[in-house]
Amino acid sequence: MAAKITLVAILIFSMVIPFLGYVLGNRKEKSFKASLAVNLVLFFGTVVVADMLLFSGHIYAASDTAASAAEGWRYMAAALSTGLSCIGAGVAVASAASAAIGALSEDSSIMGKALIFVALAESIALYGLLISFSILG
Template sequence: MLTMFEMLLPLILIVLITLPLIPVFKGKKSISTAKRRMLTHVCCFFAILLVSVFFTATKAHAAMEGAETTVSLGAGLGYIAAALATGLSALGAGIAVAAAAPAAIGAFSENEKNFGKSMIFVAMGEGVAIYGLLISIIIVLMKL
């Protein structure tokens, strides 16, 4: 069971990381300062994330010392593969749609007949995410 400290600590750390970014979002800081602050805060966020995952994993490992484990290493790696398939395909689809959608809007604004053709390219970018989701579902179902 989590204690109150363990539940509030990540929330407090995230608030402490995001508070210095408020002047950047309000426009009171320059762009170079904003880039530097953003890079520092992203690095701090991932460092805190890694530390919290490490402490959670060691606590879970200590709790499972006396218990019998039923999940094998292969099943665990399969779940990680499913998560990576979904996450990376969604990231790729986001990049594809970010490039195709403005071009589709530009083509539609020039000629209304280009709407169907341009939406096909946007849908093809979204198809990448659906394929990744299907692959991850297949991986998870094979592990059951």
């Protein structure tokens, strides 16, 4: 427990010390680059050392490795289908909604047509959610 607290403290100090060196020193581009380089070296050095110290335990053979790996891939597939469909829906809604607002500002009688195009763009996220439910179910 003490090793974990020490490594967390070192990790925090590896981010704070270069920042304070830049803020308290002369704020020039060269000193910023130097403090950024020191920050990267200290931070990732601490992460590598912490990884070697904290996760270097004994390795035991697992009996249900194949089953747990397949279960993990199911969750990964469900997350990817939901996440990527939501990103696609966001891009589509951004285009369709801005075009619909522009069209409505010119002619308010096309509200239904504009609403249909925005709803079609939003349905992409729902399709991804349905796919993830079918993967998990």
